[in-house]
Amino acid sequence: MPIIDLLDYAGVAVFAATGALAASRKQLDIIGFIFLAAVTGIGGGTLRDLILDVPVLWVADPAYILVCALVAVTVFFTAHLFESRYKLLLWLDAVGLAAYCVMGAAKGYAVTGSVTVAIVMGVLTSTFGGILRDMLAGEPSVLMRPEIYVTAALSGAATYTFLAEAGLPVIVATLSGVIVAFIVRGGALKNGWTFKPYRARPGRKPEDIM
Amino acid sequence: MPIIDLLDYAGVAVFAATGALAASRKQLDIIGFIFLAAVTGIGGGTLRDLILDVPVLWVADPAYILVCALVAVTVFFTAHLFESRYKLLLWLDAVGLAAYCVMGAAKGYAVTGSVTVAIVMGVLTSTFGGILRDMLAGEPSVLMRPEIYVTAALSGAATYTFLAEAGLPVIVATLSGVIVAFIVRGGALKNGWTFKPYRARPGRKPEDIM
Amino acid sequence: MPIIDLLDYAGVAVFAATGALAASRKQLDIIGFIFLAAVTGIGGGTLRDLILDVPVLWVADPAYILVCALVAVTVFFTAHLFESRYKLLLWLDAVGLAAYCVMGAAKGYAVTGSVTVAIVMGVLTSTFGGILRDMLAGEPSVLMRPEIYVTAALSGAATYTFLAEAGLPVIVATLSGVIVAFIVRGGALKNGWTFKPYRARPGRKPEDIM
Structure with a gap:
């Protein structure tokens, strides 16, 4: 199995696990x-x-669905x-982000x-699953957390794309992209890395303004 | 009109009515x-x-839009x-779920x-309208309610698909799917049927953890 | 550059500015x-x-992405x-709504x-960006505000479509549609125009009912 396909299944499985963990936090069945x-x-x-x-992907190859179901059942009994x-x-979301930002960039570049x-x-591909998860589970979006998130996806996607554009072998571009994204997001999670946020006052409530 | 098309219009009309009822709860115009x-x-x-x-569907046949508008106006004056x-x-959402899980499975299987x-x-087809409705109206998602919901869609879709795969006439597979889904969801609504939920503690707030 | 393309870039830029303003209210990086x-x-x-x-649009012409990035950086330093x-x-959302309801109608009619x-x-095209923005930023949706909103998009889209159907020159239909939509939405913002809302009681909380 080529590395890109492996990465695809890995990304799906890892994101599926984050969805199942969100379900366990909400005590779903x-x-x-x-x-x-x-x-x-x-x-x-x-x-x-x-x-x-x-x-x-899952219409062309329904195995993706079965992977998600299997992961969900495993999490149900071990969470x-x-x-x-x-x-x-x-x-796990950080791992999925790293796998998927490269997958998304690779498919986008190829097409x-x-x-x-x-x-x-x-960036879109690797953030959208998490957006859906947080929205459906009614949790604050992981994108709105203070530590670096979208930037990690951006770094990984850019690393892959520039190395692929420069003609390096797919495996080098792929692994570099995944590693860069994971280091950026993992470092942010571990050390609370942030960019300087926008400094001015936060927004007031809409109803206090108009 | 073939039964599948009838079901399609019925599903759209019934879901449209639930959207209009959500609008009435929010006192929209x-x-x-x-x-x-x-x-x-x-x-x-x-x-x-x-x-x-x-x-x-509605690009191919704009009548779907007119059905929704008509239903909305009717609800506006009668809610x-x-x-x-x-x-x-x-x-009504239960009726729509029953109609749409079969419609979605039928089209997915045919294609x-x-x-x-x-x-x-x-499952996707029959739950997505309600997800959008609850999200736009700012109501807690019907999917997160304790009684059985997704399972009803799953039962109806599976019933249709297996009967169709087994070669039964479309009308038998269709009616069986719709009835199974409605009995499961209706029973859950009436009797509060639930599966055993995930038993461990609910999730703590993100801000209490990290 | 034909007026329709100009309008397209203008609509994208103006909506992008509203997204960046929402980001500034949330003090993102x-x-x-x-x-x-x-x-x-x-x-x-x-x-x-x-x-x-x-x-x-942005797959066919990635310049749209660069416009959004440029606008975002400008807002970051000036908000x-x-x-x-x-x-x-x-x-700005009102300007974007006016531009995009005509763009959406024009492309929908052409296809x-x-x-x-x-x-x-x-209507869909001009409201969807704002729905996404408010959802991602965790703000109450602009669609649920009491003043007229969807109606403005509807007026602009209908004006364009009927004038185009009547055979008027594109520039006349386009400008008329944009102006009508902006007058309706701008007037609603300035003067608090509302339709008579649905009069009966607001919805109770789901947990108080079942």
């Missing part, structure tokens, strides 16, 4: 675990394939073993040949 | 009723057609007659021939 | 500004192109100059030839 795992696992890839107008499911969720489109596709 | 009715009515079918890469609009919304894809498409 | 600006700027157009099954960013956001589809596409 097993079908709720599978639903949230599947939406999180294939959400980003589905958006990517729709935008690129290529066959949607209580972990001391903090939310920390585990964030770290369009545009560096800009490839990078944007990497 | 008549255009808000139509907007929420249309998004709820055609949301699931739109996602289904995008993923299957077939023409989107005050009902004692509990939310209960009515949940029961791809895959049992897995057909079942997933049935 | 500069990458968060770019992300929210891009999603808001191209969200509506992406949905439109997916539904119409034409190439997605503190404005007394009320939320008022500015609402007014399908259906008046109903064109109008619905105008």
